Amino acid sequence: MLTGNAAAAWGVRLAEVDVIPAFPVTPQTEIIETLAKWIADGNLDCRFVTMDSEHSMITAAGAASATGARAFTATSSQGLLYGFEMLYNVAGWRVPLVMVNVSRGLSAPITLEPDHNDVLAARDSGFLQIHCETCQEVLDSILMAYRVAEDERVLLPALVNMDGFYLSFTREPVEVPAVETVRQFLPRYQPSHAFFKASQPMAQGVVVFGGAEYSYFKYQMHLASLKALTVYNEVYAEFETVFGRSYDTLDRYLLDDAEYVLVMTNSFATLGKAAVKRAREQGLKAGLVRLRLLRPFPEEDIRAALHGKRAVAVIDQNISIGKGGILYAEIASCLVNMTRKPRLLSFIGGLGGKNISPQEFEFIITKLREAADREEVETLQLLYTEEEWNEMASSKRLAGKQGVT
């Protein structure tokens, strides 16, 4: 039995990483503490350095990767944003750093529990993104992330995401593969592209003057990210052969004959699957798509998965203030030119780790059934239960606020 954090640490240990710059932040800290202990005990031959900030940490990790070492680091929430500038730089260096983000809502107000505004803020940076539902998936995804990132056709850094608390601190059975087996799948990193050595001086991260050169390098990154879709499919097929576990770009749950579909990500998808099962027991053809690979965005796979469905609800565990759900907009953009496209509904839920109750899932499914039969589709729904509302009203009275709005 391993927590999500321990599973992440095992993934790093099995990848035989060379360099780990670190900085503590809840709820990620268990990952770096676990690795530090293994290194201190001589179980992992790796340079571990506690840095002075996440900004420095991401810089050091990217620079180590640019020097030809296999590098790892981990962060969460405020830490990811503190180092944000360097995400774009490290991606621009075209180095295969793998970083775990343990999702946590962004302040203010400050909180500890998860939503995905942190990791989704990084979606345009050039980092590949894999989002996980289970502890086993965290371990496995780290191994897959190195394979995809280090592929000469890709050479982009990767983020592996899990939910704080719900996954980071939840113990689940995890199969830890033998290191010899992992070596078959993930051989030592031997870069043949840019890296620093005396006989081969080179400049990295240089200035370009003029939009044509800038655009060229940005387009290169975009095309490499799209190529990562092909590479990902090869890697997941090989992973299945070696380890017997399969991770497609999407996790399709009771989808084949489904008419009503929930779209979710990360650990809350487990709640969604339970809701789908309950709906099935009541005779409704429900299903769920869990987005696993967020960057590159697997548009073809999403179109194929949602083609011909009656109605689809995107449940965003994030909020773009003044717009709505981030993934709703992304899914909508890839369906918009499709024929036989489903009605597409948008819900926000689970912010800051707020539960999504069975009643809320029933509400969503009711809305899906209504939408399938109507011309008009309702706008964004913000999920909140009456009980939560009443508790909030009580808190506001305690805080000295009169009246409830």
Added chain:
Amino acid sequence: MALARIKSIKDLPPEENILTGTTACAGCGGLLGLRLCLKALGRKIVIVNAAGCFTLLVIYPYTPFANSWLYTAMACAPAGAQGIRDALDMLLKKGRLDPAEDLKVVVLTGDGTAYDIGLASSSGAIHRNLDFYYICYDNEAYGNTGFQRSGATPFASSTGTTPPGIASPIGANLSKKDLFAIWNSHQPPYLATVSPSHPVDLFNKFKKAEQFKGPKLFLTLAPCPPGWGIDPCRSVKLAKLAVETGVWALKESVYGAVNHTVIPRRFKPVEEYLKEQGRFAHLFKPERQEETLRKIQERVDEYWKGYQLLL
């Protein structure tokens, strides 16, 4: 290790490790300083460059450097150096890199990074005893953005964000941070100030630093013709005046113990240094700001008296 100390400018190695014709401004004192530093460091180095004037030395597809170079961002060049050093160490340890391919890691930043935005990452790298060189080219303001006040800007300097005016005739009313003292409080193996006007002193300090494993830190005075308001042909002269007036103390520190390497026999009046520069012109015209000029001279005198080098 035998230290190859030199006695004359003629003893400097003739090899150039940075090419001419760069995009730096004419008369850039920082570039001259860097050229001398690179003569001492040789070519088996990787420069980790923070955002600043010298970012613009390397413009795709050209580089003037004979060595490797990485641009990080403004705040984090010392962190980049950490990543490269750690990676090189691990690759050497695991037999994946030929020892002949090893590199010295050199951080290169302006004063905006060293004194301000990168102070934390610099402190972190020094505290961790990272084996690296740090060259700060100090032109006493944010030069690359057109000369605004930084933590290195001296009292009474005019800058883009401290313009002298009727309500505030002095210009910058804060004093220059003592970064040497801040860094020295970490007790690094080697720390020195250098000036492009004193190449022998500069070169010998780099050679002396070679014997130490850990942080080897250099603050280089960098006369800046457009920012300081001086003729490009006067950069070296100004750097020399800064030393001769006692404004820029040439010194070194080994594990915290400070020693001055050039002590003017007779200190020239600071005014001789100030009056040459557009950034201090408001202290002389339309009328002399006697009180401010006196304060500046007093502060320089106090510094040297503190070391009993001025009685």
